[in-house]
Amino acid sequence: MKKERRFPPREARRLFDSDHLTNETLLRLLDGELTDRETDEADYHIQACWSCRSRRQAIEQGISDLYAYQEAVASPYLPPPLEHRSVFLARVDALANELGRPSPFRVWLNALYRALGPGEIGQVAWIAGLLLLLFSIPAAYFLHAPAKVSAEEILSRAQNSENASLLKTAEPVVVQKLRISVGSKTLTRTMYRDVKHHRTVSHTDSNPTGESLVRAAYSKYSLDWNSPLDVVSYRRWRASRQVHNDRVVQTERDRLTLQTTYARGNIAEMDLTVRTSDYHAVREDLRLRDNSEIEIAELSYEVVPLASVASNIFELSKLVGAVSPPPIVIPRSTHLDSATLAIAEVSAEVALHNLGADLGEQIKVSQHDDREILVEGVVDNDARKQELVSTMETIPHTRLHILTIDEAARQSASVSEPDAGNPAHSSTQQMISTPPLLDAQLNTRFPDKDQRIAYVNQALSLAQLASARAWALNRLADRHPSQEVLILNEEKRQQLQTLLSDHISALREDVRALQNQLGEILSQSSNTPAANTSVKAQLEAGTVRAPDSSGDWRDRIHRIHSSTEAIHEAVVALLSSSQPHDENDADGIEINLRTSLTQLDTELQDIDQKVHEPSLK
Amino acid sequence: MYVQLETVYSFAHANASSDGIPGISFRGADDIKSERRTDDSGQRVVRLYDTLRPSLYRYLINSGISPQDVEEVVQESFLRLYRHIQSGGGDENLRAWVYQVAHNLSCNLHKSRRRLIDAPPEMWEHLSHSTPDSTPGPEELLLEKERYSRIRDGLSKLTQLQRDCLNLRLEGFRYREISEILNVSTSTVAGSLRNAMSRLVKGCV
Missing domain, CATH: 3.30.1340.30 (Histidine-containing Protein; Chain: A;)
Incomplete structure (x- = not known):
């Protein structure tokens, strides 16, 4: 009795022809090519169907006969002759020599392919690997992203960085080379900034017209031409404006940019770029309301001692x-x-x-x-x-x-x-070939010629600076008699006081620096009272009298000026080979110089207090 | 130096893997490594050569390649395998890869040389006198001869594709592998085998 089929008719039709298994089904059953369900169905049918069972046995016998026949045909030639193997080995060797050893990259690639090949690693592992890769990319990005810093932190670090670079040198001069682009106009500007004495000189590689255009743009947008890429100036400028938004982004691998947009004014955005390594400002980009741009990029930055730059670089035209x-x-x-x-x-x-x-x-x-x-x-x-x-x-x-x-x-x-009143000019009327009065002491203290020259240059420079300060004070005293000060409004009077105070403070620093500088050489010179000389006479004439000798700050400034000028000349006489003096004058000049420096310091301290009085007149 | 192989071939489980052949074990791998080929690819190829050479011989003989040409086809197949590995080719199922190359080379050879569709007369003479049993009786000899004659006649009526499918199936390849070696579909392989067996086995149709 025929059994009822367990499978749906559609699937069963593939296995059966009418009521019997097809030849292909029987062959596939013997070859293990049916699915488990098909195999079960076919086996179930064969158990009940003599016809199909006999056909299966016939096919098995046919396979057996075929196998026996093939074996019989091939048996005379098996096993293969051994002598051919050595030939094959030789051919493999020859082929290996012909191809050469694969490159390490190829070996690595093949190993990788084998390791990741579908035969070695499952589909699940592939998917897991891809997911891991997808997650690792953003993870790596965040891990390597720089630490977040605020705008103020960047500016503060940038300012500290600049200050630190200046502290390494006694009298730092910043030599900075900048590329400034305004629209299509680009120029390169080299700046020398004497930090201590607030002096700046610069030159550009552009013609006057081009430079005027750039400077006009600077002026138009209230930018400080003397302080490009200066963090302090930038902070001051920034504080005077209404910041709309600050954003810190990493623009390059070692660059952080503070992008600041402004709500008002001609400048829409100003970007300050600093190095991540030391927070040194290297670039400024300004985007203006009319979509034009100003770019300032630092090409080089160096802090050198004042003595190492040309001595006349800050001097004026004659x-x-x-x-x-x-x-x-x-x-x-x-x-x-x-x-x-x-x-x-x-x-x-x-x-x-x-x-x-x-x-x-x-x-x-x-x-x-x-x-x-x-x-x-x-x-x-x-x-x-x-x-x-x-x-x-x-x-x-x-x-x-x-x-x-x-x-x-x-x-x-x-x-x-x-x-004639210009100190720079007065310092240049010199150079008659006589040795300096302290030539012997200089040679003893500084056997090395370069050291000696550097020392003398530095001392002369300090004396000249002091003279310039005193000259500026003197000019102010001359230009502002009592009646004019009285008619100034409060704001201008305070400005004048600040101006005086600035010069006095700077002059005090110069005088003290000069005292220290000269102390190295004067302490070794003779301390014998000197006879009257021309320079000594000048010194005595200009020696600052007692601080309370005059209540008018102008008189005091005049005396300070005279004294400073005399000190300047004395320094020149002692250290420079330009003044024809009797060598016997050296001790007298030296003694008076030291006395004048001390008294000048005292006088400056007193006048500093004087100009800060609210009732300055 | 000859590497002695101990081959135990299993018809039902002869599924190829990358390097080793299921059902085949061999001794002397260390001996092979001590030979001159120092690179891994060469050693692998020689190992496969020693392993697959007898079965490939049988396959090619049964495919009608003259015994004089068989060794050349076998060696050329393995040299191509060496190039394939050296160039970074995939190494999954190298056994099927070697058979495919051997099959293609034999097809090329058929075009230039006379093909042995039937067993040559001397082979037939040999078959007539050979028996699977060492002590055959006259009736057995007669039956054997009749059986071989029937197979021989049946094979001669098959198409080339059917013969190729039969030969590869006798070498233990699954339908999917045969389809890859012969570059046909699996259903074509199944149909070819069904028709071939129908012709060879009386009463199947």
């Missing part, structure tokens, strides 16, 4: 006063009252002071026909001129007569009288 520069910029006409002029003059002096242009630079401020303040002078180059012009032109009632050295030189043929 042509001041030698020319009558044509008037430029902003003519003004009507007569003004004294108070307005006095206020304008203070404003001009403050501006010059901020630009470091009042330390002996060939700039003179004066009142002209009671109508305006005349600022005239000669500067090193067009960049400096533009800097001064762009700053000074905003001061009301001010007229500018500024020339560059080149411009002045072209007009100087008919002019010969230098400005």
